[in-house]
Amino acid sequence: MTDDDATGETADRPVRVVLVDDDEIIIVGLQGMLARHSDQVRVVGGALATEDVLTKALDLEADVVLLDTTLHETSGLELASELVAEKPPFRVVIFTEDNDERRLFEALRLGVSGYLLKSMSGLQLADHLVLVANGEVIVDPTMATRIAKRAAHMGDTQGWPGSQLGLSQRESQVLGLLVEGMSNRLIAAQLVVGEETVKTHLRSIYRKLGVNDRAHAIATVLRQGIFT
Structure with a gap:
């Protein structure tokens, strides 16, 4: 190292x-x-x-x-x-x-x-x-895309992915892009916001999920089936 x-x-x-x-x-x-x-x-x-x-x-x-x-x-x-x-x-x-x-x-x-x-x-x-x-x-992009597509087909009555955990719709969007493997810079470009805004959303997401980093956030949402 x-x-x-x-x-x-x-x-x-x-x-x-x-x-x-x-x-x-x-x-x-x-x-x-x-x-x-x-x-x-x-x-x-x-x-x-x-x-x-x-x-x-x-x-x-x-x-x-x-x-x-x-x-x-x-x-x-x-x-x-x-x-x-x-x-x-x-x-x-x-x-x-x-x-x-x-x-x-x-x-x-x-x-x-x-x-x-x-x-x-x-x-x-x-x-x-x-x-x-x-x-x-x-x-891997193929696995992330498969997960994201399932999330996109969730019914409206279920709300957006992660709503049951208290995530806002914007936080859910950020989290979905995180699962797809995007960096903060790419997420910011995709959502047309600044990187600092993305970091603010991520801090809120980590707090609501009870995790401290990207890897555990991704693991948590995938394990709980939030994007499946």
Whole structure:
């Protein structure tokens, strides 16, 4: 973990990524996939799931650890939990073929910074890793869109998503865009408001949900089915 982690910024340097899998061929393949985007991300090493991943991530000063949920020797989510429990916590991104929303909810509840599907391109993955390194919480666009579409079809008699928790309609809009993986800047642009206004809404949302950050806010609303 580098000094930049304290601020959530990686400045102008590439994001340092450690890849974790139980198959060395997968690690090599991911390295090749991301090597084309070395201006954004730099793979500083790979670790087999049977190794001491925490020690390796510390030694390699990783900004982000990328791992799958389905590892043969151990649970990817258990490993993610260990990494997130480190002080300060590692930013962990789940990169998987598993599009089960229950797995997504569990991962977010544990505090991971991203849940992405392996169907995305190398460029998309690199872009998302940069966002995560700079403090964003990212959900794969296809999963976020599916959740958001269900929310859009909720009946009028149910009110807007989150109304039962005391969220205003505007706060619900902000929360929906947060679930889609948008940054504060993108949410502000979408709603045609300032970033400070978005931050004010987020503070109110966190207070009403009883959480302290984006990851737990997203996990809470998805787990409770607010956007499903």
